[in-house]
Amino acid sequence: MNWNGNAVSDFMPHFWDGLLVTLQVLVLGSLISFVLGLVWALLMRLPSRWVTWPVGAVTEFVRNTPLLVQLFFLFYVLPEWGLTFSPLTTGVFAIGLHYSTYTMQVYRAGIEAVPAGQWEAATALNLPLARTWTAVILPQAIRRVVPALGNYVISMLKDTPLLMAITVLEMLGEARLFSQANFQFTEPLTVIGIAFIVVSYLASLLLRALERRLVH
Amino acid sequence: MAPPHGNYADTRSRFRRPGRRSLLSGAAALGALGALGATGCSRVATAEGVEGGDLLERLRAQGVVRLGIAGEVPFGYIDKDGELTGEAPELAKVIFKRLGVDRVQPVPTEFGSLIPGLSSQQFDVVAAGMYINADRCAQVIFSDPDYQMLDSFIVRKGNPKGLHDYRDVVEKKARFATGTGYAEIAYAVEAGYEESDILIVPDQVAGLNAVETGRVDVFAGTALTTREVVKKSRRAEVTEPFEPIVDGEPHIDGGGFAFRPTETGLRDAFNTELRKLKKSGELLRILRPFGFTENEMTDLTAKELCGG
Numbered sequence: 246m247n248w249n250g251n252a253v254s255d256f257m258p259h260f261w262d263g264l265l266v267t268l269q270v271l272v273l274g275s276l277i278s279f280v281l282g283l284v285w286a287l288l289m290r291l292p293s294r295w296v297t298w299p300v301g302a303v304t305e306f307v308r309n310t311p312l313l314v315q316l317f318f319l320f321y322v323l324p325e326w327g328l329t330f331s332p333l334t335t336g337v338f339a340i341g342l343h344y345s346t347y348t349m350q351v352y353r354a355g356i357e358a359v360p361a362g363q364w365e366a367a368t369a370l371n372l373p374l375a376r377t378w379t380a381v382i383l384p385q386a387i388r389r390v391v392p393a394l395g396n397y398v399i400s401m402l403k404d405t406p407l408l409m410a411i412t413v414l415e416m417l418g419e420a421r422l423f424s425q426a427n428f429q430f431t432e433p434l435t436v437i438g439i440a441f442i443v444v445s446y447l448a449s450l451l452l453r454a455l456e457r458r459l460v461h
Numbered sequence: 462m463a464p465p466h467g468n469y470a471d472t473r474s475r476f477r478r479p480g481r482r483s484l485l486s487g488a489a490a491l492g493a494l495g496a497l498g499a500t501g502c503s504r505v506a507t508a509e510g511v512e513g514g515d516l517l518e519r520l521r522a523q524g525v526v527r528l529g530i531a532g533e534v535p536f537g538y539i540d541k542d543g544e545l546t547g548e549a550p551e552l553a554k555v556i557f558k559r560l561g562v563d564r565v566q567p568v569p570t571e572f573g574s575l576i577p578g579l580s581s582q583q584f585d586v587v588a589a590g591m592y593i594n595a596d597r598c599a600q601v602i603f604s605d606p607d608y609q610m611l612d613s614f615i616v617r618k619g620n621p622k623g624l625h626d627y628r629d630v631v632e633k634k635a636r637f638a639t640g641t642g643y644a645e646i647a648y649a650v651e652a653g654y655e656e657s658d659i660l661i662v663p664d665q666v667a668g669l670n671a672v673e674t675g676r677v678d679v680f681a682g683t684a685l686t687t688r689e690v691v692k693k694s695r696r697a698e699v700t701e702p703f704e705p706i707v708d709g710e711p712h713i714d715g716g717g718f719a720f721r722p723t724e725t726g727l728r729d730a731f732n733t734e735l736r737k738l739k740k741s742g743e744l745l746r747i748l749r750p751f752g753f754t755e756n757e758m759t760d761l762t763a764k765e766l767c768g769g
Binding site for chain 2: 424
């Protein structure tokens with residue numbers, strides 16, 4: 246096995262491009278999944294079957310099919326019906342949607358873990374429903390689930406290479422392109438492997454800090 | 462390249478002080494890794510043992526040769542009945558039979574993974590009609606080309622942007638796509654197209670899809686692949702074939718079979734048979750069903766195409 250330092254320095258410009266795309270996907274995907282997951286979770290608590298059944302069906306469908314298949318579908322099949330988005334947009338949306346069906350369950354657990362006494366107290370104080378949610382239930386629920394949500398951020402980071410399948414050049418895509426052009430595999434793949442560890446470690450530190458802030 | 466067993470265990474124990482059981486399982490895993498590494502080395506060593514390589518003898522003994530193909534119609538692909546076909550595999554079947562190897566076994570992969578796969582012994586020969594160029598010649602050795610080829614574009618019906626060669630693509634600011642590892646990447650860059658703006662798709666079908674859905678204006682490939690793939694499309698068409706410009710000169714590409722650099726013996730034997738087929742005209746008979754014509758027959762040699 247030979248290690249070629251020049252290959253590393255040649256690869257670095259491509260690496261930064263790829264890292265930027267990976268981080269974009271991670272940040273936007275996390276935002277979408279956190280927001281959309283909360284929306285799903287709240288919709289599922291509405292008392293009407295006309296809402297809970299369709300939402301349940303859609304989210305179960307998304308949760309139970311592979312992300313890679315969803316990516317291919319959104320990228321290659323939707324345009325047949327006249328809906329064309331850029332590869333990056335498609336990728337961010339797909340990953341955000343997919344993970345929102347996981348975070349939805351996390352939020353549900355958080356909401357259900359709020360003691361019944363809190364609901365009763367809100368009722369006794371005659372708090373309006375919106376205020377009960379925003380001031381009493383959600384702050385307690387979300388605080389409980391931040392560690393679990395952090396897990397999904399790490400998991401999402403590790404799923405970003407799937408976007409390579411729809412021509413998004415994130416870190417792995419850049420590494421593969423560079424490898425195929427220069428026939429050097431060891432260096433670029435090692436570099437992005439280390440980058441994944443660093444990014445996921447930094448992300449977990451960030452989330453740990455967030456947890457600590459939220460506790461106090 | 463074997464991992465330093467003792468040191469690794471030491472650093473670990475300094476950091477974490479693992480229990481005896483986890484230390485043991487760690488050592489076992491390292492041992493397994495080391496064993497893997499060792500077998501990897503010995504396999505490479507046999508390939509380099511004999512001057513000119515002994516692959517042909519080994520293939521004769523096994524009676525089967527593994528061909529790396531990229532699933533590209535008409536160069537090398539698996540047809541509707543699940544049979545290996547394409548110009549390169551069909552030609553390989555004939556030549557290897559004459560060399561005393563009766564059966565061929567396809568190993569399908571992506572185009573960009575053909576050379577790495579050959580180097581890592583996943584197959585014995587690349588039979589994908591691969592263009593012979595200087596970059597690739599630095600990695601593998603080629604047979605003489607069995608065909609020559611021009612480039613062509615897939616564009617939307619009626620060619621609304623009027624794209625006929627790489628210069629048009631640059632001047633008219635068309636959005637450009639081509640396949641992973643394709644030689645067309647370099648041609649577009651040479652014409653002045655920004656490399657980072659190229660959309661790299663996995664294969665020509667994805668390229669056709671990109672053109673049809675309007676993601677790009679043009680997909681570049683060989684005249685033959687593009688011609689074949691648009692047959693299935695009602696929304697795209699293929700442009701008149703043209704010669705790409707390389708180092709300021711019009712350039713004709715030629716495709717051949719790639720071998721590992723140590724296997725010159727096999728490559729030379731292969732070339733001898735190929736030359737006989739060219740002389741007798743059998744080559745065109747084998748290639749004609751795949752859309753090849755007189756125009757694609759060539760007397761170019763691998764040496765000329767490797768350049769430099």
